[in-house]
Amino acid sequence: MDYFEFYGLPLSFNPDLKLVKQKFYELSKKYHPDFYINELIEKQDEVLELSTLNNKAYQVLSDAQKRLHYILVLKGLLVEGENHLLPQSFLMEMMDVNEALMELQFEPDAEKLNALKRDIDEVEEGLTQELNALTAEFDGKDAVEQEQALLVIKDLYYRNKYLLRIRESLAKMEAGS
Secondary structure (H helix, E strand, C coil): CCHHHHCCCCCCCCCCHHHHHHHHHHHHHHCCHHHHCCCCHHHHHHHHHHHHHHHHHHHHHCCHHHHHHHHHHHCCCCCCCCCCCCCHHHHHHHHHHHHHHHHHHHCCCHHHHHHHHHHHHHHHHHHHHHHHHHHHHHCCCCHHHHHHHHHHHHHHHHHHHHHHHHHHHHHHHHHHC
16 A cells, blocks of 8 residues: 555645644554554554554655655656666766866865855756646646656656765765865
8 A cells, every 4th residue: 555545645746744744643543552452463463564654654745855756666667776867968967067076176176166066056956946846737637747747757856866966975075175
């Protein structure tokens, strides 16, 4: 059973978070292990499993990044060990960023570092805006349009992951200086 189904909610990148919280508390009470202490061990195990499922569902559905990842996995679009091909234009842009990072490792320059951070912020902001627009419109689309949107969302997910690695490199560089 997927988390949306467990909470009785439609699949959505933007579920009603008040409702998610309400369902979490409702199911937390219903499946609290202490209420089943006198039941058979099988029933106790079942309730413990449902309580764990409830906690995991809430953690995922209440966090936008985890929810996005979860939906892509649920739809079979993220596969362990997959080698997703990013657009050539994005890779060229990131190659320039990586070259600038390497230069900064050998010749630290606070001004160039700040300029590079601004460039990365700009790229990230553009990706975030595009992702937010797609996820906001997702629920109103028909099945075919949703499938097409999911492919674009997947690509944006991988681009954001790439930017995260660059940010980690920047953080290491700053910590070392």
